[in-house]
Amino acid sequence: MSADRNTRSRAEHLLPPALRGRAVTGDTVTIPPRTGGSAGPAGRPGRSPAAQAVLLLLAAGTLAASTVAAVRVGTAEVGWSDLSRVLGAHLGLDVDPLSPLLDSLIWDLRLPRVLMAALVGASLAVCGVVLQAVTRNALADPYLLGVSSGASAGAVTVVVLGVGASTLGVTGGALAGALLSFGLLLALLRRTGLDSARIVLTGVVVGQLFTALTSLVLMASADADTTRAVTHWLLGSIAPARWNTVAVCAIVTPLGLVAAWLCSHALDGLAFGADTAASLGIGVRHTRTLLLVVTAALTAVAVASVGAIGFVGLIVPHGVRFLVGPLHRVLLPYAALAGAVFLVWTDALARVAFAPREVPVGVITALLGVPLFLLVLRRRGEL
Structure with a gap:
């Protein structure tokens, strides 16, 4: 009896505040497989809102400093004064302009690239957090739904076959392919209860289908140069980032992050299973559908812009969860900031690690x- 009380006490300690005080039994609350460490300082309910706000501001400051510093990293040297003069000139301040070449290097190449890395890193990390809760699968990442495979198939179709090249371009083709694959996923899941196992299995099937179509198009129609270019894109590269694609990500990413954060309470429940979420008054099917749409939109825009960059959506959620705990209202903003910082510096490393040759950032993240x-x-004691 004493052991049973101790087990129940430990189980209740793992629950988010919304679930504490409820009966912790096999019929009511099922403790999921561990997807992270115990609640860290920022994840404890006892941490004051002021302390959490300070920690969040420090994390945001780290991202801002990383963004500015990463602009200077590359084969061509960029000084702090060069960076400040370029920013001042484009903001309309009275500063001495730089040479057109250096101005273009910083404003047209480096700055949009770093901003794109931050936006994509935040998107992928948040998608990983959401999908790990929705599917209760510690190995879930943004590419679980097959969206990246659909985007790859769309991009390859445009590049190799020229379908829609004049109107869509590579980014548009990738986005169309991603939306098509997600539409197929929802169609296959339409008559199911959207339970975790079906989402995972159906996503794997859809992903394999579009991967096979990509390989078929490449083998049947592409020459060596085209195959090399497509492979570079498939590995993930932020080098093509420009202000127009940054603008699209800058609109979609914050909207997706806010939508996911507003579902924090639902994610806490879903992490403990559909029965627990339903007992809290959460509409499991509608919430899962909404969260799948949000993650698919974020992933589709990210992959269409920079290709498939792996591991960000897998390792960042686990690492941040280990540090701040499992509560999603805390976990989501920290994961977004950590994912952004991680990809900003990973891309900076990709620019200089094998200079003058540039390595796709997806290789470095792997x-x-x-x-x-x-x-x-x-x-976590699991290895």
Whole structure:
């Protein structure tokens, strides 16, 4: 009896505040498989709102400093005075302009690239957090739904076959492919209860279908140069980022992040299973559909803009959850900031690691992601 009380006490400690005080039994609340460490300082309900606000401001300041510093990183040297003069000139201030070449390097290439890295990193990290809660799968990432495979198929169709090249372009083709794959996923899940297992299995099937179509198009129609260019895009590269694509991400990403954050309470419930979420008054099917649409939109825009960049949506949620705890109202903003900082510096490393040759950032995230993920598993005692 004493052991049972101790188990119940530990289980209740793991619950978010909305679930505490409820009966913790096998019929009412099922403790999910561990998807992170215990609640850290920022994740504890006892942490005051002022302290949480200070920590969040420090994280945001780290992102701002990283963004400014990363603009200077590259094969061509950019000084602090050069950066300030370019920003001042484009903001209409009375400063001495730089040479057109250096001005274009900073304003047209470096700055949109760094901003795109921050936006995409935030999107992928938040998508990973949401999908790990919705599917109760610790290995869920933004590409679980097959959206990235659909985007790749759309981009390859435009590049190799020229379908819609004049009107869509590579980004438009990738976005169309991503939306098509997600539409197929929803059609296949229409008559189901949108339970976790069906979402995972159907997403894998849709992803494999579009991966096969991509390979078929490349093998049947592409020459060596086209295949090399497409492969570089498929590995994920932020080099093509320009202000127009940054503007699209700057609109979609904050909207998606706010939508996910407003569902924090629902995500806490879903992380403990559909029965627990329903007992809290959450409309499980409608909430899951909404969250799938949000993650699909964020992933589609990110992949259409920069290609498929792996591991960001997998390792960042686990690492941040280990530090701040499992409560999604805290986890989501920290994950967004951490994902942004991680991808900003990963892209900076991709620019200089093998200079003058540039490596696709997806390769660097994979090389860094594997040992980091193993470290997180080791710290959690699961390895």
